[in-house]
Amino acid sequence: MKNCIFFSLMLLLFFKAHTQNCVEPFHIVILGSSTAAGDGVTDITKSWAYMYTEYLKAINPNYVVDNLAVAGTTTYDAQANDYTPPPGRPKPRKGHNISAAIQMHANAIIINYPSNDVSNYYTVTEQEENLKRITTRAANHNILVWVTTTQPRNFFSAKQVKRQNQVYAWVMSYYGNKAIDFQTGLASSVDSILYQYDSGDGIHLDNAAHKKLYNRVVKEHIPDSLCARLMSVPIAEEIMSKPKFISHATY
Numbered sequence: 647m648k649n650c651i652f653f654s655l656m657l658l659l660f661f662k663a664h665t666q667n668c669v670e671p672f673h674i675v676i677l678g679s680s681t682a683a684g685d686g687v688t689d690i691t692k693s694w695a696y697m698y699t700e701y702l703k704a705i706n707p708n709y710v711v712d713n714l715a716v717a718g719t720t721t722y723d724a725q726a727n728d729y730t731p732p733p734g735r736p737k738p739r740k741g742h743n744i745s746a747a748i749q750m751h752a753n754a755i756i757i758n759y760p761s762n763d764v765s766n767y768y769t770v771t772e773q774e775e776n777l778k779r780i781t782t783r784a785a786n787h788n789i790l791v792w793v794t795t796t797q798p799r800n801f802f803s804a805k806q807v808k809r810q811n812q813v814y815a816w817v818m819s820y821y822g823n824k825a826i827d828f829q830t831g832l833a834s835s836v837d838s839i840l841y842q843y844d845s846g847d848g849i850h851l852d853n854a855a856h857k858k859l860y861n862r863v864v865k866e867h868i869p870d871s872l873c874a875r876l877m878s879v880p881i882a883e884e885i886m887s888k889p890k891f892i893s894h895a896t897y
Contacts, residue, residue: 671708672872675747677724677780678758681797681828681859682715686850694859695758701860705869712750714742720762721776726783735768744780747789753872754790756863757781760797760828761810761849770812777817790875792866793817794826794859798833798840800848807837826862 676682676695684693691697695713702709716723716739722731723739731737740746747755757780763773777793784791795817796810818825832855834840839848843855851859 670873670876671706671710672702672753672869673710673712673751674702674754674756674868675750675752676711676713676715676756676758677742677744677747678715678756678794679719679760679762680715680717680850681760682713682756682758683717684856685717686845686847687853687856692853692856694856694863697857697860698863701864702869712747712752714746715758716742718762719759720766720768721759721773721780722763722768724757724759724780725776726779729779735772744783748783748787752784752789754792754868755784756792756794756826756868758794758828760794761799764796764802764806764809764813765799767806770809770816773813774816774820781821790824790868790871792824792826792863792868793821794828797828797851798837800838800844802837810837824866826866828859828862831858 678695680686682693682695684690684695687693695711695715699709699711699713702711719739719742720736722736724743725731725738726743727738727740727745729738738745744755757777763776781791781793796814799810802810814829818827832840832843832851839851839855843851843858845852
């Protein structure tokens with residue numbers, strides 16, 4: 647038992663030493679819609695994406711964060727330039743999609759499309775396949791990807807709420823330790839936005855909610871994952887690849 651505890655402590659110290667010595671100026675790209683673009687907050691500096699950018703630059707001022715989010719977009723907009731969508735679906739939005747992130751030589755991508763797909767009545771399968779195409783293309787270029795879940799939104803029908811919940815469950819299951827929960831603690835019992843986190847339009851989240859989203863992104867330890875890959879530390883990579891413990895605590 648003592649040997650196991652000692653070995654575990656050594657692994658943690660080994661991992662910590664390597665991440666703290668990492669000074670590589672990583673490049674992170676954010677793909678998303680209005681939440682990632684900062685809609686709903688009283689000032690852009692209160693948005694989760696802006697706060698996360700400042701957090702990274704505090705670690706290393708040479709970090710580059712390109713926020714390509716555009717309000718009103720969906721997972722179809724984030725498809726690669728060479729993708730042909732089905733009839734009636736939007737074409738890839740060049741300059742704001744996975745192709746742009748690859749061309750920018752991103753080290754990591756955060757994907758944040760929380761509700762516009764369902765608002766446009768896209769099916770669960772469509773969203774799943776769209777996200778898979780994006781993340782597979784990123785993986786083919788050795789880019790790490792984190793995918794946020796759906797988030798609450800008012801005025802949805804029962805069918806739309808059901809789809810939101812199905813996509814939430816799928817993202818958490820399929821992406822595991824690369825899924826970021828943007829739903830828990832923000833939704834009411836009927837899956838609308840909790841009153842205290844509603845910016846006022848029933849669609850976008852307020853300052854307090856964005857602070858929660860920011861904290862959840864920070865808890866993903868993206869810099870650690872990038873440092874572990876850079877240093878080619880098998881032990882660290884093994885630790886980071888463990889299945890994610892899905893907690894329903896409010897961060």
